[in-house]
Amino acid sequence: MPELPEVETIATGVHRQLRGDTILSVWFSRYREPFKTPPDEMAAALCNRRIRQVRRVGKHIVFDLEPTPQASASFRPRIQWTVHLGMSGRLLIATPRSPEMRHTHAVLHLGSGRELRFVDPRRFGRLSLEPGDFQGPGTEPLAVSLADFTALFRGRKLSIKAALLNQSLLHGVGNIYADESLFRAGIRPTRPAGRLTRAELGRLRTALRAVLRAAIRAGGSSVSDYVDAEGSKGFFQVQHRVYGCKGKPCRVCGMPIRRIVLAGRGTHFCPRCQE
DNA sequence: ATACCGACCTGTCAGC
DNA sequence: TGCTGACAGGTCGGTA
Known part of the structure; x- marks a missing residue:
């Protein structure tokens, strides 16, 4: 059950491994529950983005994304993809040969040849696209005066x-x-x-x-x-x-x-x- | 506005 | 052995 420390640990790990990698294509499962943003819109926005930074805001994992040089000029310069793990959500970094776990709801195919997979049996997790200034709903417990x-x-x-x-x-x-x-x-x-x-x-x-x-x-x-x-x-x-x-x-x-x-x-x- | 509560989900486990 | 029901809880939406 991921709370702040778990989310922080995961975000740090994903950042270390994926910073600088690019998103080439995206696959989403049919379940609509994980998507706060419509899947088509989210897929279109994620492709041809470079992962600039991955960090934690509240219980959200925030991917700061920027366009790759190949991306069309009409791309908004910076957007954010947020992952909330809910109760049972996990992010896995895998190769295309790794067997797909049950309850895999999203796969990002990366320029390095790896994949970032979102697995969530209980489907309380949420994926969302943000305009680039995601703050989270409340105050940060580690920073509050x-x-x-x-x-x-x-x-x-x-x-x-x-x-x-x-x-x-x-x-x-x-x-x-x-x-x-x-x-x-x-x-x-x-x-x-x-x-x-x-x-x-x-x-x-x-x-x-x-x-x-x-x-x-x-x-x-x-x-x-x-x-x-x-x-x-x-x-x-x-x-x-x-x-x-x-x-x-x-x-x-x-x-x-x-x-x-x-x-x-x-x-x-x-x-x-x-x- | 504030507070409360059920619904959403599936895996796990105790108990029969 | 195999089944049933209780339990776990983050967040959302409805209600008082």
Whole structure:
């Protein structure tokens, strides 16, 4: 389940491998779900583009594209192709001889002879064409100042957990890192976001940045493995302290970790350490 | 405007 | 063994 650290790791890996490569032709599956832009329009815009940069914005992977010298002069100079992996989306760099996995929904044929494949069994992923200034829906959690972070939650009645998941506030935080950062900050997920003290918001911002950075470091150690081949190895190196730990003793106080449903999501916390 | 909830999807796994 | 149902969750659209 790709959240900010996973998307960052994938974007970095794809950037390293594909920067400077060109898109010659594109194939899309028949499923319409992955396309926020009509497939024909997207295919026409992607062909004869050079990959200038691949990076992460929120949970989106953004391909900055520029025309190849051969492209017609009517091409817009710069466009962006964005990939959202949803729950189960993957990007694979393959050769034409690599067997095609089930649920492959897009294949970009590249000038180097390689292929970039988008595989997404559950089809929650989305592909989109952007005019060239894609910003994402919310604020970047790794760059937000304390003042801006505090302002995001002011006056809000929804739970802090739901607020962290709201991509139009902060983008990039998903269920795992919401739970993990709330645990590290000692804040119960059910607390109304607007009722948190300045001190608590400060702890939460610090915890969120720390856990995201640690996860990026962990994922970063196996970037090429992920992009090349099967695994999502790197992402399991992260030590979860509450997520998926229902009933296990809290690492700090020993109380059993509780699981409730909040904002429609499984939510994990320590009933003693988080108040 | 804000908040909440079901729908969308398929693979996995517990339980029978 | 093979089946059934619950569960996983990012995002969107409908509703209060």
